[in-house]
Amino acid sequence: MIPRHQKVIFSVLLAASLVMAVVLWQLRDRAHQRLIAGEDSAPTNAPLVAPAEQATLLVANDADNTLLAQTHSLPLPADPGARARAILGKLLDLYSTPDSSHPAPGGGNAVSQVYLLPALGEKDPLHPDAELAVVNLTGAFVSSHPSGLETETLTVLSICGTLHANFPRVTQVRFLVDGIERHTLAGHADLTRTYLATEAVPTAEGAHQ
Amino acid sequence: MRWTSWIAAVLLAAGMTASAQAPPAPPAPQPRFVVVLDAAHGGDDYGGRLASGQPEKAYTLTMSVRLRSQLGVRGVQVITTREQDTGIDLNHRAEIANHANAQACISLHASESGSGVHLFVSSLYPMQPSRFAPWKTAQAAWVTRSLALAGVLNSALLHAGVTVTLSRSSLPGVDSMACPAVAVEMAPDRDASLKTTADLDNAGYQSRVAGALAAALLEWQTEAHAQ
Numbered sequence: 001m002i003p004r005h006q007k008v009i010f011s012v013l014l015a016a017s018l019v020m021a022v023v024l025w026q027l028r029d030r031a032h033q034r035l036i037a038g039e040d041s042a043p044t045n046a047p048l049v050a051p052a053e054q055a056t057l058l059v060a061n062d063a064d065n066t067l068l069a070q071t072h073s074l075p076l077p078a079d080p081g082a083r084a085r086a087i088l089g090k091l092l093d094l095y096s097t098p099d100s101s102h103p104a105p106g107g108g109n110a111v112s113q114v115y116l117l118p119a120l121g122e123k124d125p126l127h128p129d130a131e132l133a134v135v136n137l138t139g140a141f142v143s144s145h146p147s148g149l150e151t152e153t154l155t156v157l158s159i160c161g162t163l164h165a166n167f168p169r170v171t172q173v174r175f176l177v178d179g180i181e182r183h184t185l186a187g188h189a190d191l192t193r194t195y196l197a198t199e200a201v202p203t204a205e206g207a208h209q
Numbered sequence: 210m211r212w213t214s215w216i217a218a219v220l221l222a223a224g225m226t227a228s229a230q231a232p233p234a235p236p237a238p239q240p241r242f243v244v245v246l247d248a249a250h251g252g253d254d255y256g257g258r259l260a261s262g263q264p265e266k267a268y269t270l271t272m273s274v275r276l277r278s279q280l281g282v283r284g285v286q287v288i289t290t291r292e293q294d295t296g297i298d299l300n301h302r303a304e305i306a307n308h309a310n311a312q313a314c315i316s317l318h319a320s321e322s323g324s325g326v327h328l329f330v331s332s333l334y335p336m337q338p339s340r341f342a343p344w345k346t347a348q349a350a351w352v353t354r355s356l357a358l359a360g361v362l363n364s365a366l367l368h369a370g371v372t373v374t375l376s377r378s379s380l381p382g383v384d385s386m387a388c389p390a391v392a393v394e395m396a397p398d399r400d401a402s403l404k405t406t407a408d409l410d411n412a413g414y415q416s417r418v419a420g421a422l423a424a425a426l427l428e429w430q431t432e433a434h435a436q
């Protein structure tokens with residue numbers, strides 16, 4: 001026979017655990033609702049609060065192997081690295097349009113980050129505050145880039161020239177792909193070296209018939 | 210030690226007689242003219258993929274063979290970096306070119322981007338030739354000659370009705386070559402409205418470009434001999 005007081009304790013404990021189970025279920029449900037509501041309100045894109053500003057893009061043209069300076073108006077963040085990334089994003093957006101003068105798929109998302117660092121090597125007394133820009137391209141952009149000496153060189157030089165046009169202190173440019181060094185862009189343009197911004201002006205005009 | 214001085218006197222006398230009887234120097238032979246043709250890519254390195262589906266490495270080899278035969282029939286000595294689908298690293302290509310002591314080195318590429326023929330000369334800053342040139346920048350001593358060679362190629366291609374662009378770039382491989390060197394990239398020929406007038410696999414276009422390059426190299430040979 002089970003003593004009476006044990007029966008009472010058992011009933012009380014059972015009732016208590018049932019109540020706790022219900023309360024826990026409700027708490028879990030409430031937390032879940034809060035999480036969903038939170039996800040909805042989290043920004044997925046940076047708010048376009050930055051004012052539109054003018055940026056100079058050195059736009060490549062495959063037909064005559066030239067870089068043409070064009071002025072575009074676009075919202076630019078204040079942080080220099082983010083600003084450089086936004087400007088290069090605009091340049092690569094132009095290349096991904098169907099009627100581009102220099103077709104290269106990928107668009108604005110092709111540049112993951114741009115880091116601005118003090119320039120490499122001995123300090124140039126004429127430019128003591130010279131900077132090195134490290135451009136981190138996405139693997140997706142690089143693997144879909146057309147192959148060729150001219151097209152790859154133009155992509156590299158138009159990036160270098162565009163950075164220098166908007167950040168005159170940037171005199172050197174290096175490239176990474178998904179955060180690591182890579183030999184070439186698509187089999188031709190050397191990505192292991194430091195490019196000088198001064199290289200971004202074609203030394204010869206395209207010769208035409 | 211009188212016998213040693215006697216032997217020395219005999220040898221001296223013999224040497225003098227020999228030099229006195231030396232035949233007159235033969236007329237200076239025509240300087241050797243050698244062209245190195247480098248079909249870029251090969252083996253595991255496919256290069257770009259062309260519209261025909263052919264890899265760039267096969268196309269450059271075809272152009273190298275075409276150009277070699279055009280130069281061969283005109284009596285030009287040609288050395289190629291590869292004759293088949295083999296992978297050759299860039300340093301070895303430069304070694305072949307430098308060993309050949311060539312008067313012109315042409316690195317052949319092909320691309321679907323752009324139009325006509327793209328000529329590239331190394332972007333290295335021109336330097337005076339020195340006895341020991343750094344391997345990676347050996348081309349610096351030749352850049353001025355390379356630009357002159359590119360000018361001759363440019364004129365011949367324009368004369369053949371081909372669109373040409375001429376520019377400078379960092380060219381691993383070519384940058385190590387100690388010879389007048391130009392990278393030649395063939396693209397489809399297009400008109401002013403960018404409509405394709407000849408695809409890369411158009412045989413007539415290939416022979417037009419190869420013919421113009423061969424004519425330019427013969428002109429370069431004449432210039433080299435005149436100097």
Ligand SMILES: [Zn+2]
Pocket residue numbers: 148149187188249250256257265317318319
């Ligand atoms: Zn190539």
